[in-house]
Amino acid sequence: MENGALRKAGVILLFLALWELAPLTGLVDPLFIPRFSGVLITIRDLYQTGEFLQHTRISLLRAFSGLAVAVVIGLPLGLILGGWFPRIQQATEPLMELCAVANPVILAHIIIFFLGIGETAKTFIIAWLCVWPITFSTITGIRSADDSLLKAARSLGLGRWQLFRLVVLPSAAPSIFTGLRLSAGYAFIMLIAAEMMGAGSGLGWFIVQSQESYHVLRLFAGATVITFLGLLTDVSIRLLQNRFAFWNSEPGESFHLQGRGIV
């Protein structure tokens, strides 16, 4: 069992119990926060209609296509800037940081003007926010490749491409995964924002609809499902990380904290 897993599960259970009991005991008004069991029952009922499943599917598709676009753009961008063009990377860093904090929702009218109100705009909004963590973490990962590893590899007469493929890229993997997890989280947050502007389907739209018609149970059901999907995505990426970039998650002496000979 993972260290402290029991305690972690205990905290979650405690939280759910509180959620269940607070409305029951009148600590909070069940009109605002319904019982957890009630939310679960609503979710079950909703999935029996099939319409809700459709919303879930569309939302997942939107979140993942946004994330996919972000990976397809951010990963090569990070690799190229970090690996080959450090000067350009340095020069463009402030601009990229500016772009990273710019909220695409605020620019929604411009995005809609250029991309219309359909799926492209939604994918764009999600991808816009997701692309930066991936780009930055890829650059950081490439930069943090251990000097002595590079030295050991270069001493074998490796060419630039071999060095990149066999040493730099694997060195960057843990950092890239960290960025990917961050982006995946953003994707699910932005999904709601994207679906709140001019959508006719999806969990975000469903939540807004429920809110406007005071269906608190449905609102919570939609929110819980989205949270769960986001969590599931995060856990999946973490599993991939443990499989492909396991060495950095190990406690103890980190390989890039080893002493380096100077002169």
Add this chain to the structure above:
Amino acid sequence: MAGVVDVPQQIQTDAKIVVKAITSVFHLKKTRTEPAREFIALKEINLEVKKGEFLVLVGPSGCGKSTLLDILTGLAQPTSGAVYIDGNKVTGPALDRGIVLQGYALFPWRTVRQNVEFGLEIKKVPKRERRAISDNFIHLVGLDGFADRFPHELSGGMKQRVAIARALAYDPEVLLMDEPFAAVDAQTRESLQDELLRIWEATGKTILFVTHSIEEAVFLGDRVAVLTPNPGTLREIVKIDLPRPRHNSDTRSSAEFGWIRRKIWELLQNAPHESRHHLNAVPVAEAISPTASL
């Protein structure tokens, strides 16, 4: 500037490694506190290493010993002078030299076996052959049963054994070691030194070993080249006549060991005449005690 002095591409020599008039100058950029200046890391270093010899470079930090090793590896170019291996000028890194670094430098995403086979993959050795070779070297460094472990599952001493096996696996004739045992504890260090001598005797490699520990230098080397800093200069080469095979348990306790160590210590103090005179006045017990140099 490099290239101003014409350096021959080949020379006639019996020595395995020839270091010829190596000078290395770094141009330090201007900082807030200091103006731009030149730093002479190495000045006119001349050195010959015989085939199968164990030569140790000893010196304090800043004496340019790691720079010299980088030049030998082919990762750095000297400002003037050249290094020859088997009479051929070193122009870049190649598989005729293996390196072992202080920080182990193992690939954390590769198992012990995959680390050991790294150079063989570069050399495009077929898989089955690679496996036989890595088995052999994993056995040589005493890591049987650990082939499928990852570096983070190993102790510092074991990691360094893997690094040695990796450097030996692609069969370089020269092994360049840059303070390889500096990061491990004293006990592990002594056992690794014993191991290294055993491996050296078993493989017959030419070893150039860099350290700042006088004890380590005297214990390991056939000869010890003493470097002094500012600028990095080769002060003297001391021949170590201690009998082989050497073992940490008895070699270190011999009187001769103490005397040689004392001599090198004095060379490093940069005051040869005075201290030699001084040494005669020191009681033998003090001169040979392990703490005399501290």
